[in-house]
């Protein structure tokens with residue numbers, strides 16, 4: 001099923017600060033797009049606008065031709081959007097499988113409230129949810145850790161669990177906010193292999209914010225560069241690496 005994300009002239013203001021200014025970008029079905037730029041450029045704010053955590057001041061965010069602007073965050077997952085956060089946001093005292101099941105709520109039938117307003121899932125829904133959660137864990141080589149408490153996992157494994165939690169809602173567009181932050185070189189390689197597997201084999205689209213540029217330049221079909229809230233360049237990785245304005249604003253002499 002087609003799923004094109006279009007961001008058209010989006011601005012996000014915080015009081016007098018224009019965190020994002022008139023930004024436009026597109027992600028075609030199956031495409032992997034990198035969003036890079038210096039600290040404070042507005043990358044996370046744009047993610048938050050797409051996932052409905054901050055309102056846009058102007059502009060439009062569309063999935064195919066449907067505007068998401070007036071839809072609250074919990075409804076956006078029904079349009080096939082899922083995300084991870086810059087800081088790991090797992091319940092440390094709970095097991096891996098319990099954390100994964102939390103990500104399934106967007107797919108369950110929210111009509112099932114009992115007379116006292118308590119949310120109920122039927123036995124068959126519980127079964128389907130658990131089966132799906134185990135499938136995703138297996139896909140991410142986390143099956144053996146399903147019953148392990150999150151606090152006893154290393155950081156790389158916790159990042160993987162976060163991705164698994166985003167995937168159980170069966171998204172068509174995955175937004176990853178700095179998935180390589182805090183990982184060592186070997187873990188970054190593992191992450192790259194995982195992301196290739198998740199996208200290229202299944203047609204999942206991805207928008208990835210990342211400061212580990214070697215990962216972005218290897219993985220992405222296209223790269224969008226934000227600086228001071230504005231898109232200053234969009235292009236193929238080789239074009240971005242050669243772009244004089246991007247080098248001045250962000251890349252400097254970093255080898256890509």
Ligand SMILES: Nc1ncnc2c1ncn2[C@@H]1O[C@H](COP(=O)(O)OP(=O)(O)OP(=O)(O)O)[C@@H](O)[C@H]1O
Pocket residue numbers: 014017019037038039040041042043044045046
């Ligand atoms: N909730 C908020 N209220 C006020 N200002 C904010 C808020 N969130 C972000 N900002 C400001 O908006 C600007 C963009 O921040 P944002 O976190 O989106 O940048 P970023 O590109 O993700 O940076 P980094 O690479 O460091 O994560 C910054 O000046 C930041 O201080």
